[in-house]
Amino acid sequence: MFALDAEHSLRPVRRGDGAALARAYSSNREHLAPWEPLRDAEFFTVEWQEFHAEQCVIEASAGRNIxxxxxxxxxxxxxxxxLNNIVRGAFWSADLGYWVDRTRLRRGLASRGVRRVAAYARDDVRLHRLQAATLLHNADSQHVLASTGFERIGIAPQYLRIAGEWQDHVLFQLLLDEPLSAPRERP
Known part of the structure; x- marks a missing residue:
């Protein structure tokens, strides 16, 4: 477990998280809808989220996702x-994704969490690179990535099916064999 501030910590998903995950996704359903795939009603149930938590534990132990x-x-x-889609071989990379509760925005939680997970990916998972993608109009998420050392590397047309439509995304990368950057001030 890693402290993010006096009130929040970061820890791996574990068995038994289903009820808390269901509450979190249910209370953020409208907030997350523009940024995520379409979700059916079952996704928001304790049972589905507990199954998901179990899968997270299994995938982490296999080194596929953390x-x-x-x-x-x-x-x-x-x-x-x-950290999704962890690839070894010649790549040593993973995809980074994140979201923060609608009541906790603009407190620096995403930036502190991304920095901490990037350090974990470098030091513990021993990855070389992280990639992240945001919708073209998601300026807040792009700010999080830029402020944590990610660099913009291009546009991926129709990259992910978000909110029911194939949408273009801005791609970012962070090379982890470089020192992680200090936070930058927002203009």
Whole structure:
């Protein structure tokens, strides 16, 4: 577990997180809808989220994905940060994804969490590179990535099916064999 501030910590998803994940996704359903794939009603159930938590534990032990939650001091889940699609061989890379609870925006949680997960990816998972993608109009997420040392590397047309439509994304990368950058001030 890693402290993000006095009230929030970052830890891997674990068995038993289903109820807290269901509450987090249900309370953020409208907030996340423009940024995520379409979700059916089952996704928001405790049962589905507990199954997902179990899969997260299995995938982490196999080294395929490592998924974290941002947890507040009251034990509620206030966001997610994921290392997805971990590839070894000649690549040593993963995709980074994240979201923060609508009530916790603009507190620096995403930036601190992304920095911490990037350090973990470098030091513990021993990855060389992280990639992240944002919708073209997601300026807040692009700011998080830029402020944590990611560099913009291009546009991927129709990259992901988000909110029911294939949408273009801005791609970013962070090379982890370089020192992680210090936070930059927002203009």
């Amino acid at each position: 998924r974290f939650v941002i947890e507040s001091s009251d034990g509620e889940i206030r966001g997610r940060i994921n």
